[in-house]
Amino acid sequence: MRLIGFPFLVVSSLLWAFSASASTRPHYGGTLHVEMRAAPTSLDPADSNQSNWFGLRNLSSLMFETLVSLDDQGKPEPALAISWQADSGNQRWRFLLRHRVTFQDGTPITSDAVAASLRRTNPTWKVFSEDDTVIIERDSPAPNLPAELTVPRNSLVKRDNGKITGTGPFAVSRWDPGKRLLLAARDDYWDGRVFLDAIEIEMGRGLRDQAISFEMAKAQVTEVAPEQAHRAAESVQSSAPVELIALVFSHDLQPPEDGRQRQALALSIDRRLLNTVVLQGGGEPAGGLLPDWMSGYGFVFPVDADLVRARHLREQVRTVPVWGLGYDANDPLARLLAERVALNARDAGLAVQPTVSATPDVRLVRIPLAGAGGRISLAEVAGVLGLMRPQIGGDSAGELYSVERAMLDTNRIIPLFHLPVAYAAAANLKNWTPRSDGGWNLADAWLASGKP
Amino acid sequence: MSFRRKLLLVFTLTVAVSVAAVAWLVSAMIRRAFEKSESERTAALVAQFQREFDRQGDDVVRRVEAITASESVVHMAASLNAAAVADSSGYFDLARAAAENYQLDFLEFVDEHGIIVSSAEWPAKFGYPESAFDRLSSLVGHAAFLRQEELQDSAALGMFAVRATRLGDHPVYVIGGRRLDKQFLSALELPPDMRVLLYQNRGTHFAADLLVDASSSAGGTGGKRPAEKLAALIEAATQSNREMSAIVHWTPDQTEDEIFEAIPLRGAGRDQPLLGILLVGNSRRSYVELKRKIQASALIVGSCGIILAVLLSSWAAARVTRPVEQLAAAAHDVAEGNWNARVEVSGNDELAKLAESFNRMTVELLNQKERLIQAERVAAWRELARRLAHELKNPLFPLQLTVENMLRAKESNPTQFEEVFRESSATLLAEIANLKTIISRFSEFSKMPQPQVQAVQVNGVVQRVAQLFEAQLRAPGRPAIQCTLDLDRDIGPVQADPELLHRAISNLVLNAMDAMPEGGTLTLRTKCVEGKAIIEVSDTGVGLTPEECERIFTPYYTSKQHGTGLGLAIVQSVVSDHGGRIIVHSQPGRGTTFVIELPSDGNESRNEGVISTA
Secondary structure (H helix, E strand, O other): OHHHHHHHHHHHHHHHHHHHHHHHOOOOOOEEEEEOOOOOOOOOOOOOOOOOHHHHHHHHHHHOOOOEEEOOOOOEEEOOEEEEEEOOOOOEEEEEEOOOOEOOOOOEOOHHHHHHHHHHHOOOOEEEEEOOEEEEEOOOOOOOHHHHOOOHHHOOOEEEOOEEEOOOOEEEEEEEOOOEEEEEEOOOOOOOOOOOOEEEEEOOOOHHHHHHHHHOOOOOEEEEOHHHHHHHOOOEEEOOOOEEEEEEEOOOOOOHHHHHHHHHHHHHOOHHHHHHHOOOOOOEEOOOOOOHHHHOOHHHOOOOOOHHHHHHHHHOOOOOOEEEEEOOOOOHHHHHHHHHHHHHHHHOOOEEEEEOOOOOOEEEEEEEOOOOOHHHHHHHHHHHHOOOOOOOOOOOHHHHHHHHHHHHHOOOEEEEEEEOOEEEEOOOEEOOOOOOOOOOOOOOOEEOOOOO | OOHHHHHHHHHHHHHHHHHHHHHHHHHHHHHHHHHHHHHHHHHHHHHHHHHHHHHHHHHHHHHHHHHHOOHHHHHHHHHHHHOOOOOOHHHOOHHHHHHHHOOOOEEEEEOOOOEEEEEOOOHHHOOOEOOOHHHHHOOEOOOOEEEEEEOOOOEEEEEEEEEEOOOOOOOOEEEEEEEOOHHHHHOOOOOOOEEEEEEEOOOOOOOHHHEEEOOOOOOOOEOOEOHHHHHHHHHHHHHHOOOEEEEEOOOOOHHHOEEEEEEEEEOOOOOOOEEEEEEEEEEOHHHHHHHHHHHHHHHHHHHHHHHHHHHHHHHHHHHHHHHHHHHHHHHHHHHHOOOOOOOOOOOOOHHHHHHHHHHHHHHHHHHHHHHHHHHHHHHHHHHHHHHHHHHHHHHHHHHHHHHHHHHHHHHHOHHHHHHHHHHHHHHHHHHHHHHHHHHHHHHHHHOOOOOOOEEEOHHHHHHHHHHHHHHHHOOOOOOOEEEEEEOOOOOOOEEEOHHHHHHHHHHHHHHHHHHOOOOEEEEEEEEEEOOEEEEEEEEOOOOOOHHHHHHOOOOOOOOOOOOOOOHHHHHHHHHHHOOOEEEEEEOOOOOEEEEEEEEEOOOOOOOOOEEEEO
16 A cells, blocks of 8 residues: 555656646747737837827837847846947947847848938937948937937837838737737747747727726736726736826916916925825825936925915915816826815915816826936926926936926926836736836746636 | 768777677686696696605615615725724725715715715815815714705705714714706606706806706707896895796797796705705796687687678668768758759658758758849849949930920020030930940940950960050050069960950959059069969059959949949959959059969869959
């Protein structure tokens, strides 16, 4: 009896160990089902007329690549360019291209194709090709050019009679604009074939529908609103705060009283309570433009409400106009925030009226912070405010702070929160973690067998 | 207006007034009946609304109680009771979800301090105090009540209920309600032609956007029915805080009219604030259409009655008025000179007696006229005899004296007889000639010739007369008479006998000369007035008295010592024969003017005769 029982125990142990190893070991195959709110009508990363920045960026990263990418610390690292160097004035940059990189149609990339793609998206740049090198000349010193090249619009795109092709790990199999995208893994991808066979992306899906699809295992990756992230904490993965919610005034400061009134509004808003209640702790109260992880000094900007000082500033204003506070009517969170801001403003003696008018006095906006470093993000914010793009020569936090402080001092913007990007991922999607900037990182992800 | 028409008018008016009175009476009765029915319908609708209100209120209470007992609320209450420092942030969205699940428009969770934990209607208000918490907390367990809920940018009227959790020492108040809106009003089962509107009493003045009209999609307020027309009724009901009614005229078309009953809706609490006005509208279309039908029927019946009345009245009036009309016609004939007019006498009534009397009167008048003519003839013959005697006596007396003188001379002084005979013969011949003249004048008057008319230039005839008498007017030994011609050159020819016209004007000139023994001015004037040729002969002589003017054209009448009285009679005869007329204007001492009017181009006037003014 003992002689029979022992071999049985050994065989059973070996079978169990093998099956356990098979379920945790990466393997090829499977189709990843993804749902997203964005409903782009074009896959061209240079198309700047589309909203939902994060969704488009993630789509773009599957099909297109840039010369330079960012590591988890936000520092440039080689992508299609294996190295780069600048002259002493940071005006002329040389990028050495990687070899054996092909477009999805099988043609190898050339420096001419890269130069043509960059010239199209950056008409003011002077871009030349020279053997395996691409040379970029700028009118003024551009120390952050490698970081600028990481943004999706600078992806390498081959355009041929309206058809666009990239060098990314996936190629388009089927494309119903605004509805569905089916991507197939490339066997000839320069960095090796990814584990997934295909990705099917359903577009234009609301958060509620996505949550239902996720619960019903129809999708393995869905978007989650930050304020809902705590409810399914086990399956939700969040990025670092990469989105700024802020109030942006439509006009420059008028008389000095206008500035006091804007300061009073900024002081009247109870960001911490809003973050606790409305965002359910999913965001970070923001006193500055850049999140602390990006700038390192975000904590120096006060975020607490100071109603006494707000009322004091309000009393210095003789006549208080009614400000129309615009918000995106399709965004319930924006509406709730706008109404709360109006209530807080009323406590300070200000008159703010939430509206969906196209020309409000002040707008509640979401500004994606590119994740390409504080300099690029400040430039993006300046673009939203209609200010000149700041020129930051040095690399120190002090210079970044000076620029941010100057932008805040314009009183054109009142930061409210920094929000992360959150995704729900099914348990059978393995080895997938969103990047710190919220980007998808599917290079090493794989699907475990069985239903998700 | 004729007697028949008067009679007809009286009959017609009598019928019309009778029909109008009946129509008014029927209309008034129907209006009273309609108002009574309308009042009953309104009362029924108000009762129905109250039942519906109570039913909805019970439903709200049930739902609020269900929410209060729900697992999520109990969990929340337990959580808030358990924690030393209550953290309600995790429940701020609970009210919205519960309101959706339980189909409530309003839902708030309020802690024991009156702080809003979660609000479905105003989610951003978490953490703020509920302004009416004291009053609301006292209504826990009560039935549903009306309340005005403050919202983000407005306020809404709703039916609310309040309940509280019984877990622990720290109750959570659940304040839920339903909006009194179009949907609520639409749920009311209304009779045809009735509708309900709700006015939310906010502010001091009427505002159209506060009026909720469940029927706005189908002929409600707006467009042809501006809400402002209800303003007066709503404001009156608001101020008086009691039920009122009024008729609203939406358009000039009365079928669009509605009568509205305004019912104040009050909230809970001691002060019972006026939160809204319920407007129960009842179309007056059926009433107006019925009224119009009655009016149309009355019009048709009245018209037919009037037509029938006219016909019958005509027949009756004809029967009554025919004898009167015959009498009137006969009287008119008599007035026209037909003395033989007679009226047919039929029956034995007053009109028959009147006709008989009229016939007797005309016979009597005719007899009197014949007697008068006879008398006038006798008088005329007497006047003629007097004149003849007078005229003939004057020459006969000298004849007698002359013959007697001759006989005396023959007997007493034959030697001088021859001389006396010669002188007497001359005298006799002269007087005989005078007699002949007198006789010839009478003969001429009796033998006035018929005028031989032809186109005659009036100015020419007048000028010839003036030339004829020019020498006599300026004859030595008598006061001079100035002759003035004032002739209208535009006067046209007249159809006349030139000789007779010349003679008539000559007679007038002779008459004027006789009237001016001391001299004066003779004016001959022609002119054309209204198509008539006017000839005027004016003198500045002694003039005539009114009595003389009246009789001056009578044959053999004269105011002169030696006149025959035939001159002006001849003139009047000539003018009449020409279809004209002669008029005399005179004042004693200021002269006389004879005016002859002759129709030009042969247009004869039948208004012959003489007109005299003095």
